[in-house]
Amino acid sequence: MYVIVTYDITDDKRLNKVRKVLKKYLYWCQLSTFEGEISEGKLEKCKSEIFDIINFEEDSIYFFEVKNPKNIVKKVIGIEKNYMDNIL
Template identity: 40%
Template sequence: MYVILVYDMEQKRIGKMLKLCRRYLNWIQNSVFEGEITEVQLKELLYEARRIMNEEEDSLILFKNRDQRWLEKEIVGQERSRIDDFL
Protein backbone atom coordinates (compact mmCIF):
# COMPACT_ATOMS: atom_id res chain seq x y z
CA MET A 1 0.00 0.00 0.00
CA TYR A 2 1.04 3.61 -0.46
CA VAL A 3 1.07 5.87 2.61
CA ILE A 4 1.72 9.46 3.56
CA LEU A 5 2.74 9.88 7.19
CA VAL A 6 2.78 13.20 9.04
CA TYR A 7 3.77 13.66 12.67
CA ASP A 8 3.93 16.46 15.21
CA MET A 9 6.13 15.65 18.21
CA GLU A 10 7.65 17.29 21.23
CA GLN A 11 11.15 18.48 20.25
CA LYS A 12 12.94 15.89 22.40
CA ARG A 13 11.28 12.98 20.51
CA ILE A 14 11.63 14.27 16.94
CA GLY A 15 15.04 12.68 16.29
CA LYS A 16 13.89 9.20 17.27
CA MET A 17 10.72 9.48 15.19
CA LEU A 18 12.69 10.78 12.20
CA LYS A 19 15.05 7.78 12.33
CA LEU A 20 12.15 5.36 12.69
CA CYS A 21 10.19 6.77 9.75
CA ARG A 22 13.27 6.85 7.50
CA ARG A 23 13.65 3.08 8.00
CA TYR A 24 10.27 2.48 6.37
CA LEU A 25 9.42 5.49 4.16
CA ASN A 26 10.93 8.27 2.05
CA TRP A 27 11.47 11.64 3.74
CA ILE A 28 9.65 14.39 1.84
CA GLN A 29 9.65 17.43 4.09
CA ASN A 30 9.88 18.27 7.79
CA SER A 31 7.89 15.54 9.57
CA VAL A 32 6.38 14.26 6.30
CA PHE A 33 7.11 10.86 4.72
CA GLU A 34 5.66 8.86 1.85
CA GLY A 35 6.14 5.53 0.16
CA GLU A 36 5.11 1.93 -0.44
CA ILE A 37 4.86 -0.22 2.67
CA THR A 38 3.44 -3.64 3.48
CA GLU A 39 0.78 -4.25 6.12
CA VAL A 40 3.34 -5.97 8.34
CA GLN A 41 5.85 -3.12 7.99
CA LEU A 42 3.12 -0.60 8.77
CA LYS A 43 2.16 -2.47 11.92
CA GLU A 44 5.83 -2.55 12.98
CA LEU A 45 6.23 1.17 12.30
CA LEU A 46 3.10 2.06 14.29
CA TYR A 47 4.10 -0.21 17.17
CA GLU A 48 7.52 1.43 17.41
CA ALA A 49 6.04 4.92 16.94
CA ARG A 50 3.70 4.41 19.90
CA ARG A 51 6.70 3.48 22.04
CA ILE A 52 8.38 6.80 21.12
CA MET A 53 5.31 9.01 21.32
CA ASN A 54 3.49 10.53 24.23
CA GLU A 55 -0.04 10.10 22.86
CA GLU A 56 -1.36 12.85 25.12
CA GLU A 57 0.99 15.43 23.56
CA ASP A 58 2.08 14.08 20.14
CA SER A 59 0.23 13.12 16.99
CA LEU A 60 0.81 10.95 13.95
CA ILE A 61 -1.50 11.09 10.93
CA LEU A 62 -1.46 8.38 8.30
CA PHE A 63 -3.07 8.64 4.84
CA LYS A 64 -3.38 5.24 3.14
CA ASN A 65 -4.11 4.27 -0.44
CA ARG A 66 -3.86 0.99 -2.30
CA ASP A 67 -1.54 2.37 -4.95
CA GLN A 68 0.38 5.59 -5.59
CA ARG A 69 -1.07 5.88 -9.10
CA TRP A 70 -4.49 6.72 -7.61
CA LEU A 71 -3.02 9.73 -5.83
CA GLU A 72 -2.41 12.98 -7.64
CA LYS A 73 0.48 14.96 -6.18
CA GLU A 74 1.10 18.60 -7.01
CA ILE A 75 4.15 20.45 -5.73
CA VAL A 76 4.16 24.22 -5.55
CA GLY A 77 7.55 25.77 -4.92
CA GLN A 78 10.74 23.87 -4.13
CA GLU A 79 10.49 20.12 -3.67
CA ARG A 80 12.52 19.24 -0.57
CA SER A 81 13.40 15.63 -1.25
CA ARG A 82 12.81 14.14 -4.70
CA ILE A 83 12.26 10.41 -4.75
CA ASP A 84 11.70 9.97 -8.49
CA ASP A 85 15.44 10.28 -9.24
CA PHE A 86 16.17 6.79 -7.95
CA LEU A 87 16.85 4.03 -10.44
Protein backbone atom coordinates in the same frame (compact mmCIF):
# COMPACT_ATOMS: atom_id res chain seq x y z
CA MET B 1 0.31 -0.03 -0.28
CA TYR B 2 1.29 3.64 -0.46
CA VAL B 3 1.38 5.59 2.81
CA ILE B 4 1.66 9.26 3.70
CA VAL B 5 2.60 10.01 7.32
CA THR B 6 2.44 13.44 8.93
CA TYR B 7 3.25 14.22 12.53
CA ASP B 8 3.31 16.91 15.18
CA ILE B 9 5.64 15.99 18.04
CA THR B 10 6.03 18.49 20.90
CA ASP B 11 9.39 17.30 22.29
CA ASP B 12 12.60 17.42 20.19
CA LYS B 13 13.95 14.22 21.73
CA ARG B 14 10.81 12.25 20.78
CA LEU B 15 10.68 14.02 17.42
CA ASN B 16 14.15 12.81 16.49
CA LYS B 17 13.32 9.26 17.58
CA VAL B 18 10.12 9.21 15.53
CA ARG B 19 11.90 10.64 12.50
CA LYS B 20 14.61 7.98 12.82
CA VAL B 21 11.99 5.21 12.86
CA LEU B 22 10.14 6.63 9.86
CA LYS B 23 13.40 6.96 7.88
CA LYS B 24 13.83 3.18 8.14
CA TYR B 25 10.55 2.57 6.32
CA LEU B 26 9.61 5.58 4.20
CA TYR B 27 10.94 8.52 2.15
CA TRP B 28 11.30 11.85 3.98
CA CYS B 29 9.70 14.41 1.67
CA GLN B 30 9.10 17.41 3.98
CA LEU B 31 9.93 18.37 7.55
CA SER B 32 6.94 16.60 9.11
CA THR B 33 5.96 14.30 6.25
CA PHE B 34 7.05 10.90 5.02
CA GLU B 35 5.68 8.87 2.12
CA GLY B 36 6.30 5.71 0.18
CA GLU B 37 5.42 2.12 -0.63
CA ILE B 38 5.31 -0.22 2.34
CA SER B 39 3.87 -3.65 3.10
CA GLU B 40 1.13 -3.98 5.69
CA GLY B 41 3.46 -5.96 7.95
CA LYS B 42 6.21 -3.34 7.83
CA LEU B 43 3.66 -0.59 8.41
CA GLU B 44 2.41 -2.34 11.55
CA LYS B 45 6.01 -2.76 12.76
CA CYS B 46 6.67 0.94 12.09
CA LYS B 47 3.52 1.96 13.99
CA SER B 48 4.47 -0.28 16.90
CA GLU B 49 7.91 1.33 17.17
CA ILE B 50 6.36 4.81 17.05
CA PHE B 51 3.71 3.96 19.65
CA ASP B 52 6.53 3.12 22.08
CA ILE B 53 8.01 6.62 21.61
CA ILE B 54 5.21 9.17 21.45
CA ASN B 55 3.30 10.84 24.25
CA PHE B 56 -0.38 10.20 23.50
CA GLU B 57 -1.37 13.29 25.49
CA GLU B 58 0.81 15.71 23.48
CA ASP B 59 1.78 14.24 20.09
CA SER B 60 -0.16 13.32 16.96
CA ILE B 61 0.68 11.17 13.95
CA TYR B 62 -1.55 10.73 10.90
CA PHE B 63 -1.26 7.67 8.66
CA PHE B 64 -2.95 8.01 5.26
CA GLU B 65 -3.10 4.55 3.72
CA VAL B 66 -3.69 4.49 -0.02
CA LYS B 67 -4.66 1.08 -1.36
CA ASN B 68 -4.30 2.18 -5.00
CA PRO B 69 -1.49 4.73 -5.50
CA LYS B 70 -2.62 5.26 -9.11
CA ASN B 71 -5.41 7.40 -7.66
CA ILE B 72 -2.95 9.95 -6.24
CA VAL B 73 -1.72 12.93 -8.22
CA LYS B 74 1.10 14.78 -6.46
CA LYS B 75 1.71 18.37 -7.47
CA VAL B 76 4.44 20.43 -5.86
CA ILE B 77 4.38 24.22 -5.92
CA GLY B 78 7.83 25.69 -5.41
CA ILE B 79 10.87 23.63 -4.58
CA GLU B 80 10.46 19.89 -4.13
CA LYS B 81 12.45 18.89 -1.09
CA ASN B 82 14.51 15.74 -1.31
CA TYR B 83 16.10 14.96 2.03
CA MET B 84 17.73 11.87 0.53
CA ASP B 85 20.14 14.15 -1.36
CA ASN B 86 21.88 14.96 1.94
CA ILE B 87 22.89 11.34 2.52
CA LEU B 88 26.25 10.23 1.14
